[in-house]
Amino acid sequence: MITELGHFALILAALVAVVQTVVPLVGAHKGWRSWMALADPAATVQLILVGFSFAALTYAFVVSDFSLRLVFLNSHSDKPMLYKISGVWGNHEGSMLLWVLTLALFGACASWFGSNLPASLRARVLGVQALVSVAFYAFILLTSNPFLRMEVAPFDGQDLNPLLQDPGLAFHPPFLYLGYVGLSMTFSFAIAALLEGKVDAAWGRWVRPWTLAAWLFLTVGIALGSWWAYYELGWGGFWFWDPVENASFMPWLLAAALLHSAIVVEKREALKSWTILLAILAFGFSLLGTFIVRSGVLTSVHAFANDPERGVFILVIFGGFVGAALTLFAVRASAMEAKGVFSMVSRESALVANNVLLAVSAFVVFIGTLWPVFAEMALGRVLSVGAPFFNAAFSPFFVVLALILPVGAMLAWKRGNLRRAMTPLWPVVVLAVALGGLAFAMQTGRSALGPVGVILGVWVVGGAAMDLWQRTGRKGLSDRLGRLTRLPRADWGKFIAHSGLGVTIFAVAGLMAWEAEDIRVADIGDRWQIGIHEIELRDVRQEQGPNYITTKADMAIFRNGREVGVVHPEKRFYPVAEMPTTEAGIRNGVLRDVYLVVGDPQTNGGWAVRSYIKPFANWIWGGSILMAIGGLVSLSDRRLRVAAGAAKRRTPAGGVPAE
Known part of the structure; x- marks a missing residue:
């Protein structure tokens, strides 16, 4: 009933x-x-x-x-x-x-x-x-x-599906949907503004909280999915450029661009057309992600359905909304004439560069994700686009974005002075280069990826801190510290979010540059070296779980001859679904994770075992958490939450509210 x-x-x-x-x-x-x-x-x-x-x-x-x-x-x-x-x-x-x-x-x-x-x-x-x-x-x-x-x-x-029977995947979809669907509000605001024929500073302020909320939820959802992939799939990675991962990453990039573009609309009444277009595209890419997940055109461990009929229906929804929105956008172009003018060296120009880099990054991910489909349909060839393409094509844009981020935040609106903006940042430059040089000197026989990540991470975090400090004025130390506590929450949110980005950039580069790996067949009692640790396989046994049968190993971890922990990697089998899963055994640490996976028994005896040292792995999700907290702190700023200062009702002398 x-x-x-x-x-x-x-x-x-x-x-x-x-x-x-x-x-x-x-x-x-x-x-x-x-x-x-x-x-x-x-x-x-x-x-x-x-x-x-x-x-x-x-x-x-x-x-x-x-x-x-x-x-x-x-x-x-x-x-x-x-x-x-x-x-x-x-x-x-x-x-x-x-x-x-x-x-x-x-x-x-x-x-x-x-x-x-x-x-x-x-x-x-x-x-x-x-x-x-x-x-x-x-x-x-x-x-x-x-x-x-x-x-x-x-x-x-x-x-x-046993892969979904995990706490990370239990909460990952709701947060992701709050982000995906949250972008529908920015789309609705954009279409409403086009129908009204008016895009102004008040509209920019109204749309920012919704964009920020959607971006915040997307950040949490993507981080949860990355964390799940790291410990659940047993592949040892945090990001695989999987089509469904990319389907959520593209709207995140466009939402970040929209968030910064709306600031320019609010402050300077410029970039109106571009901001409206971003609002349409961000939601359009959310619909595209829904199509990718549910149509079966791309294979993924995350896919919900493999039904072309449903895919066609979603494609019609996508084409209808995006096509109609772009048509209305073209018709109403004259209503979005920019009022604010700015020089090439200004905060507006830096935000334009930010937007271009984020949008091009999203386009690169789009091409890499859907190129196999285009190639098969147009050329009759079956192609695969993997991590090497994405790493090579995507990374340069984010490196440039990280370089300009602190400088752009220090520039003045309308007409800035690059030399004046750089003056407080020179100590950050010196610190970043010094730490990057130290990392290069400490590593041996490795690429420059790690030191470059250190430089960029310190540069972004230090630049965000310096930007916050500069907002306290030029009085004495005690006065500046007092003013620091009274800064608007939006300023603190910006600092925390940008710092989180810097931490994530550093952690990703550090993990990829300094990871250690060992794959072997081990017998019970074997001990082997990996990095500064030793691993010992003590036991492998079968156990009964709530709805699965598991092969569980006991693996001890030693450092300098002293036992520092025991982990229990598993290989589970779910009889009802007839599907195996891998549960990695991870000893989490502040500076590194020891990541152990037990595989199948070998015909000649022993067990397949994979061992990894994952430097700064937890910093990746720590940076994501900081970005989300930054968004939440900004969202709690009353000026954003209720759009204070936007066009409100005014009461004239007669006492009748005027619209």
Whole structure:
């Protein structure tokens, strides 16, 4: 009964979304206030209905209602409760229900927290947001209904993909969807502004919090996915340039560009056309990522579905929204004339360079991801584009971005002085070069990647710190320290986020440059050297898990002849899914991880064992956490949260509010 009510609520939510699309948009066009006002209650009602629908599906998974086809295909009675719940979105149909729930949530938040928006703009934003929801409601109800029943209820289910039965993957999709779908709000703001025929500083301030929230959630979601790949897949890497990884990375790059471009619109009323275009493209790439994950055109361990029919439907949604948006963009180009002018040496120019580098980086990832598809369709050739291409083509743009980031932050608006901007940064230059030289002197027979990473990381972090310090003025030390505590949260958020980027750049370069690897067949009792550590294989045995059988090893780690830890790498087999997984044994450290993997038994005796030393591995996710915290701190700044200073209602002498 609850399942049928959930299905009915989903249909009602789709109908409410249709009303929320048509009535407010017509009302905004005609100037009918009562019609525009309908957008707010409709957004709330839609969220309540789709929320109930999602709760009904979750209930079916929790109680193991195998009469529901989706539960049968993605759950099992012996599965731990956490993975029963995460199984709701660990599949195509359930994840799409989470998608529309997130769309409705962002629409409702725009209604609840957008009281300072002009009535016509708010109506258009909520109307466009609902239109996006309508498209995905149609997709779910016509091709991906999560509430289909089985004719005969089976005794038990087929279990969730074992790779997804992990805490990292349990929370990774919701955060990623909050980022993906969050970009729909920037898209809705862009289309609403084009319909209004007005893009100004107030619009730039309104769109920034939504962009920041989407970028923040994307950062957390990507970091969780990277962390999962590091310890769960057993390959020893943190990023594989997998098509689905790239599908989330491209919107992240464009959202970062949009975030900085919106600042220029707000401060200088420049880059209007470019900012609107970025808002369209960022959401467009989110839709493209959805197509990649669900169409089957590209193979990935992360893929949800392999269904060309569904892929065509999503491609139609992508083409419809992006095509219509770009057409409207071309028609309204005259309404986005830039007012602010700036010289070649200015903060605006630095932000333009930032945007170009981020956009080109996203384009490089796009080409590398989809080139195998183009080659097969156009040339009839089966090609593979791997990490060497991405590392060679992508890295130079990020190196240049890291170099200009501290300088651009120190330049003045409109007309800057490069020499004056560099003056406080020279100590940072000296420190970065000195530490890079020290790293080069300490390493032997290795590439320059590590020292370059040290220089760039110190340069970005030190530049962010110096930028924050310069904002305290030029008075005495005590006065500057006091002012430091009173700086706006947005300034602190910028410092933390940029520092996180610097830490991540350093950690990625350090891990790739200084990693050590050993692959061998080891017998029980064998001990071998890797880096400054020794590894001993003490025991390998079979154990029974909650819903799997595991081959677990005991491996001791020694340093300078002293035992410093024991880890337990596993090779699990899930009988219901008939699928193996690898669980690495990792001894985490501040400066390095010792990463151990046990493989299959060998015909001549012994076990296949892989050992790695991963320098600064945890710094990668530490940097990602810092970036997310920086975004959160900035978002908590009241000026961003409620767009203070934006166009608000003014009350003239007569006491009647003026629009």
